Amino acid sequence: MSIHSFYENAPKHLVAVDCIIFGFEDGKLKLLIMKRKVDPMAGAWSLVGGFVQDNESTDEAAARVLKQTTGMDHIYMDQLHTYGDVNRDTGARVISVTYYALIRIKEHDRILANDHGAHWLSLHQIPPLIFDHSVMLQHALDKLRDKAHTYPVGFELLPEKFTLPQLRNLYEEIYQRELDKRNFRKKILAMNILEKLDEKDKSSSKKGAHLYKFDEAKYEQLMKTGFGFTM
Amino acid sequence: MSIHSFYENAPKHLVAVDCIIFGFEDGKLKLLIMKRKVDPMAGAWSLVGGFVQDNESTDEAAARVLKQTTGMDHIYMDQLHTYGDVNRDTGARVISVTYYALIRIKEHDRILANDHGAHWLSLHQIPPLIFDHSVMLQHALDKLRDKAHTYPVGFELLPEKFTLPQLRNLYEEIYQRELDKRNFRKKILAMNILEKLDEKDKSSSKKGAHLYKFDEAKYEQLMKTGFGFTM
DNA sequence: CCAAAAGTGTTGGCCTTACACCCATGA
DNA sequence: TCATGGGTGTAAGGCCAACACTTTTGG
Missing domain, CATH: 3.90.79.10 (Nucleoside Triphosphate Pyrophosphohydrolase)
Incomplete structure (x- = not known):
């Protein structure tokens, strides 16, 4: 042919x-x-x-x-x-x-x-x-x-500055179940890809929640290797 | 339009x-x-x-x-x-x-x-x-x-009757690394999807290895739910 | 001062991994 | 009898899940 x-x-x-x-x-x-x-x-x-x-x-x-x-x-x-x-x-x-x-x-x-x-x-x-x-x-x-x-998808959906309760809320929406507050913070912070800002967001509580943003360098590094993210 | x-x-x-x-x-x-x-x-x-x-x-x-x-x-x-x-x-x-x-x-x-x-x-x-x-x-x-x-893919590649060393060998090929003999058997048998046959396959050793085949019923059941298969 | 959400550590159980010796048999 | 691959159990450490109280502050 x-x-x-x-x-x-x-x-x-x-x-x-x-x-x-x-x-x-x-x-x-x-x-x-x-x-x-x-x-x-x-x-x-x-x-x-x-x-x-x-x-x-x-x-x-x-x-x-x-x-x-x-x-x-x-x-x-x-x-x-x-x-x-x-x-x-x-x-x-x-x-x-x-x-x-x-x-x-x-x-x-x-x-x-x-x-x-x-x-x-x-x-x-x-x-x-x-x-x-x-x-x-x-x-x-x-x-x-x-x-x-296996991938930090949640971060693509949030604004540049966000609080940990917001991030957790997002994952709860994705998984359609509640996530333990303490375990969530522990795991996320252990990844060491977040930068804690001095600002607080008081829009959803009187005490206010710390704002975070991504540490681009560490984030890129982690993206290359992939990581476990079992909630 | x-x-x-x-x-x-x-x-x-x-x-x-x-x-x-x-x-x-x-x-x-x-x-x-x-x-x-x-x-x-x-x-x-x-x-x-x-x-x-x-x-x-x-x-x-x-x-x-x-x-x-x-x-x-x-x-x-x-x-x-x-x-x-x-x-x-x-x-x-x-x-x-x-x-x-x-x-x-x-x-x-x-x-x-x-x-x-x-x-x-x-x-x-x-x-x-x-x-x-x-x-x-x-x-x-x-x-x-x-x-x-997350899925017992290996079973699709083997003949109906196979030995555990064969199955392990297959997974070693897939993952391109050695798997511990005892841990492998433990995990596979714990899934309870294999039926042990009376026959032995002596083609690769003098002692001979037991032949197994899949328990279709349990296998189907497990396929529906998916399962963890971390080696 | 109280309501409402943020933040913080520890423990127990399970699962994973590492590891060494005996068994059966054909040559 | 010996060489070859088959078969077996246990212990330690790491990881995950469960769990309750204190802090802050606006109203």
Whole structure:
């Protein structure tokens, strides 16, 4: 078979990227989803996605989609899984590559998101999603929990300065269970990746909680090696 | 935008599946790779792969490719990652979804494999592979090791009856380090998923080692819940 | 002065690891 | 009888989970 028939006889497919975009706000883990604009299922809730173009990699497509919706660059993203069932999209045969992203909600462009019909919803309030998007979300959650054991994912979701109770609250949201206050502090501080600031955040208590930020150098070092993070 | 322009304006892409096929034979972890038949890179070593057709899911495409090469059905397979760089295949823009498979080499169709130009090579003897296939292999190995912590992957690679030294040897190959004989037996037997047979295998020692096989019921039960398998 | 959240250490149990000798048998 | 790989138990240390009280301060 010649090179031409080898490649040219093969069928081509629409390829999409769909992003499961997590954020953290008001002590809740949230998801950015949007109202679909086109048929079939126009008006129904959907993950944020788009088609892969000829001149971009799938990773770049995901980053582009994210930027278009949130205005943000250089976001933490990871590829999750590719959904390839023939009839998963009722409009056409579309193979979808999913990514999850972790976003600091405060830093994103709320106006841009609204223009796209995108909204942050708390995980407990997520309506049914089109096609297999609910399954994608569930897999993303499983992966997020899994990833949190070996990677400091939580830090991507918090603002630059944060308190330990906030961080713990975030992990409690991710794992959907309570974490022991003392054990949590012990473990986090033992990693030695946090820098204690002189400021306190009194927004959630009278006593006030110390603010911390990441020690970038140690954090980068730890990222290279990975680490155990069993809660 | 109408439904037609939404789907029809989007570009289409060649989508391939590439399989990282692991087997275990003569105490070595092996990989099934083949000589590529078409240009570019005809004659070079390649993973086993093929294009996704219109009437099949990506999972089905991977299973088909595997069956065409080994004659085997109902193989343990898992999707790994999708490689979407624009220029990763020098012949055309191809998006590749990778799968890894665990095979009992003894049960596969060696003649069929040879007809396809496919060969089992020990991991240490793998030549450079085309395109990004070496990267795919490395990721598959990482994933296999990772998966082995939470899933009894080793059992998929052994014949129905096997000895504990064989099983340990397999895990040593996967982790590329020695495992303590006593601790290994303790842990495996504590899982209570093995059935001890009356037969012995004397092929590798004069004393002979007891043969075991899996207790299907308990094994299925354990597969549902997952389990820790730290070696 | 009281309510509400922040902060702080110790202990027991379990799990992991390290480690050495006897057994069975074919050659 | 000896060489080869198979099979067996125990003890120490590290890690994780459970647990309750004091501190601070705004209202």
